[in-house]
Amino acid sequence: METVLFYLFGGIALISAILVVANRRxxxxxxxxxxxxxxxxxxxxxxxxxxxxxxxxxxxAGAIMVVFLFxxxxxxxxxxxxxxxKKASLAYIGVLLGILTxxxxxxxxxxxxxAQTPKNxxxxxxxxxxxxxxxxxxxxxxxxxFEMTSVLILIAIIGVVVLAKRQASK
Amino acid sequence: xxxxxxxxxxxxxxxxxxxGFIIKKNIISMFLCVELMLNAVNLSFxxxxxxxxxxxxxxxxxxxxVIAAVEAAxxxxxxxxxxxxxxxxxxxxxxxxxx
Numbered sequence: 001m002e003t004v005l006f007y008l009f010g011g012i013a014l015i016s017a018i019l020v021v022a023n024r025r026x027x028x029x030x031x032x033x034x035x036x037x038x039x040x041x042x043x044x045x046x047x048x049x050x051x052x053x054x055x056x057x058x059x060x061a062g063a064i065m066v067v068f069l070f071x072x073x074x075x076x077x078x079x080x081x082x083x084x085x086k087k088a089s090l091a092y093i094g095v096l097l098g099i100l101t102x103x104x105x106x107x108x109x110x111x112x113x114x115a116q117t118p119k120n121x122x123x124x125x126x127x128x129x130x131x132x133x134x135x136x137x138x139x140x141x142x143x144x145x146f147e148m149t150s151v152l153i154l155i156a157i158i159g160v161v162v163l164a165k166r167q168a169s170k
Numbered sequence: 171x172x173x174x175x176x177x178x179x180x181x182x183x184x185x186x187x188x189x190g191f192i193i194k195k196n197i198i199s200m201f202l203c204v205e206l207m208l209n210a211v212n213l214s215f216x217x218x219x220x221x222x223x224x225x226x227x228x229x230x231x232x233x234x235x236v237i238a239a240v241e242a243a244x245x246x247x248x249x250x251x252x253x254x255x256x257x258x259x260x261x262x263x264x265x266x267x268x269x
Contacts, residue, residue, distance in 0.1 A: 006171050010179045017183050017206055021190035026198050033202050036183075040213055043179075046171070047220040052228050056212075059235055064205070064242050071246045072198060075253050094193035098185045105185075109177045119223050137225050138232070149236050156240040163247040 005046055013039040030068050037061040051131050176217035183210035197249055197259050201242065208238050 012035065019032040037060050044053035138146060187206035194200050212231045219227025253259055 002171055006175065010175075014179065014182055014186070017186045020202055020206060021186055021194070026196055026202075029199055029202050033205060036206065037209060040183075040209055043176070043213060044216050047176070047216050049216055049220060049228055052216055052231055055232070055235065059239065060209070064239050067242055067246060068198070068202070071249065074250070075198075075259065091193045094189045097192065098189035101185050101188065102181065105181050106178070109174065109181060112173075112177075114173050114221060117222060133225050134228060138229055142229050145233060149233060152240055153236065156243050160243050160247040163244070163251055 002046060006043065009039040009042040009046075012036075013043070026072050027069070030065060030072060033068075034061050034065050037065070051134055173217055173221045177214055180210045180214035180217070183207075183213065195260055195262065197252070197261050197264075198246075200261060201245055201249075205238060205242070208234055 016032045016036040016039065020029045020036065023029045023032060038057060041053040041056040041061070044050075044056060184207050187203045187210060190203035190206065191200050194203060212234055215227040215231050215234070219225065219231075249259065252264060256264060258264070
């Protein structure tokens with residue numbers, strides 16, 4: 001059952017990722033990316049981390065992608081979607097680089113031995129992804145990065161307002 | 171399902187995103203490919219977290235999601251300003267700061 005689900009949703013994720021790149025219209029690319037994010041969320045569920053899966057769908061596929069779709073619809077999607085200019089040879093170079101990356105990364109991933117890394121004994125019973133444990137670790141061990149994250153978001157809000165504000169006529 | 175399957179899927183997703191970032195001409199499409207790469211890295215973090223019984227990987231996925239949100243907001247604001255000033259979204263036409 002787990003294997004079937006993995007291959008089904010992994011295949012959907014991979015195909016929709018390829019569609020993100022292959023589509024000429026940006027809008028359809030964004031829709032394929034939403035499909036990819038949702039199927040990766042199902043993979044998170046298979047990996048027994050339900051909270052991350054929920055956050056993935058609500059924040060990633062919900063909030064961030066809606067912002068993307070807003071901007072795509074705000075800017076004219078038809079004139080800007082098909083932009084000629086780069087040579088077609090660049091596509092071949094990109095695909096070649098991708099094949100090279102896969103050929104060099106695959107032996108490295110293959111050589112990794114999971115048994116060499118010691119498992120954390122305190123979370124044996126598969127309850128790693130529970131909200132209680134996540135919150136406990138997030139607010140004790142990772143408190144400082146968490147607070148710095150809020151500062152980062154504040155900076156981003158101010159930066160976006162300054163950027164997107166209509167400049168006064170000079 | 172062992173860890174290697176998830177790592178290979180993550181590698182493939184990352185490679186598709188990287189290739190898309192190279193061959194896409196539209197700035198928004200390039201942003202979408204960056205999101206794809208971040209998502210692939212998140213998948214391998216969660217896989218490691220699940221197979222090693224470590225909760226730290228999922229915390230890092232949180233931070234990556236925050237960074238992705240911030241990057242999307244700022245990047246799209248820059249895109250809007252660029253479109254307003256230059257009237258184009260082509261990455262080839264915006265080469266003022268290119269050496």
